Amino acid sequence: MAIERTLAILKPDCVRRNLIGEVIRRIEGAGFRIVALKMVHMSPRVAEGFYAVHREQPFFSDLVAFMSSGPCVPMVLEKENAVADFRTLIGATDPAKADPGTIRRDLGTSKGENVVHGSDSPENAQREIAFFFSEAELIGMQG
Numbered sequence: 001m002a003i004e005r006t007l008a009i010l011k012p013d014c015v016r017r018n019l020i021g022e023v024i025r026r027i028e029g030a031g032f033r034i035v036a037l038k039m040v041h042m043s044p045r046v047a048e049g050f051y052a053v054h055r056e057q058p059f060f061s062d063l064v065a066f067m068s069s070g071p072c073v074p075m076v077l078e079k080e081n082a083v084a085d086f087r088t089l090i091g092a093t094d095p096a097k098a099d100p101g102t103i104r105r106d107l108g109t110s111k112g113e114n115v116v117h118g119s120d121s122p123e124n125a126q127r128e129i130a131f132f133f134s135e136a137e138l139i140g141m142q143g
Contacts, residue, residue: 004082005035005138007128008090009117012070015039019107020073023116026103027077030089035139036076040132044068050131059112066112074132083125086118 010023028034042050047067054060077086091102095114098105108114119125129138 001080003078003080004122004125005076005078005129006082006086006119006122006125007117007132008075008077008086010073010075011113011115011117012066012072013109013113014107014115015071015073017107019115022107023103026089027086030085032077032079032082032086034075035078036129036133036137037073038075038132038137039071039073041071042068050128062112076129076133076138083119083122087120090116090118 008027010020014020014023024034044064047064048055051060051063051067054063057063079085089103091098091104093104093114094111095104095108096111098108100106103116104114119128
């Protein structure tokens with residue numbers, strides 16, 4: 001199986017609650033390699049651009065307001081089967097429905113404030129990574 005990349009975003013609730021280190025510990029403990037990481041404060045316009053796929057959804061304005069409410073930490077993760085494995089690690093969007101031991105179940109407080117975003121497909125991972133990172137910001141794949 002080939003090495004794959006996915007985008008993770010530690011959301012504003014994660015940053016506010018000082019959970020960055022704990023979430024990164026879990027990510028690295030699950031065998032992911034971090035190949036890019038930065039802290040950003042998305043403006044509402046930037047958040048709208050990132051989440052444009054959800055524009056017609058009833059939760060869109062709340063999502064944009066939340067994601068622009070404070071700093072977040074986008075990062076690029078790398079490993080075999082990265083997209084699916086990261087989705088398993090973080091759990092369901094609603095922490096109450098997420099499996100025990102997942103990041104969202106253990107650390108999330110609501111469906112809206114669930115600590116972390118993860119790409120839902122390899123195609124979306126490529127698009128999402130390019131939204132936050134240039135090729136020059138990504139360190140090379142492990143040899």
